[in-house]
Amino acid sequence: MLLYPNACLHFLRLACRRWSRLLLIITLVCPCFLILLFLGKLEEGFSYFLPLLISSPSHPSSTVALPHPLPPLLISPSNACSNSPFFLILVTSTPSHLNRRDAIRQSWGRLSTSLTLFLMGVPESQDEKAALVQEAGFHGDIIQAAFADTYRNLTVKTLVGLTWAVENCQNAKFLLKTDDDVFVNTPSLSDFLRVQKGPLYLGRIHWHVKPIRETYSRHYTSKDEYAGDYFPPYCSGTGYILSQEAAVLILQEQGRVPLLSLEDVYVGILASYAGIYPQHSARIAGSMMIPHQECCYRTMYTSHQVTPQGMSEAWAMLSKTEKEWCLGALLRCRISGTW
Structure with a gap:
């Protein structure tokens, strides 16, 4: 008569042990999973599987086809890459x-192993036109083309810069496209790039993004421009890196889709046609503004929404002889960052 209760009791004990082990595993794994997810390390790992979904890149030709005619250059620092x-x-x-450009020139744009150039269109004001010509003559770091300098022309502005780079600066192994309110840790980024190989398209990846169909939005994309329900994975336009080879392959794919005003999306679409997959970096902030602290600027490759004064202060932090001990800085800075 006691066999049945004893068997039930034994079964319950085994079940409790198994559930305790499972609960222990969940307790240990879940926090690690969440930390890696927040840091972007899971995205870094997942991005390495994208080559399985995208065809291999073709070999670049010696010339770059331009199905979308680009506006002529008005200012070109032809000897900048000498x-x-x-x-x-x-x-x-x-x-x-101008204050943002000067802050960059006096801070992270000064690194000897890199060259920083500014991309612009044509302003409406005659005074600004004259001032820009004078600035270009003094600094020799401006690329200007004959198009209105508006948000909707950001893609044209970027294509002008990339095309100029592959035609005039072929010795530069990598290109970084960024904005004038982004702080770039050029010393650390330079060290990182020295060990990179092959076609590279690196940044903070946006996944599974739907086109905005509301006409009132500045990010509006019509069905004629892009008919798909989702954009392919692409890197945030606040800062992404292309190897010289990747830039050539991407530019060759122009004309496969209509020109989009969403510059980072358009580059991502061209990259997918070229068979180049984006790689995610947890140290590229995307649209995140990290805390104004030495450890954060030393740990991250980029930070968004930095003021001209903040540029100077951040560069001074990087240049300090005595370095602050930055244990767990990536996690702390991303937790404290604002989007």
């Missing part, structure tokens, strides 16, 4: 942002 910089930084700016 010193063969290791990597070229293309900063999208507007003519009125």
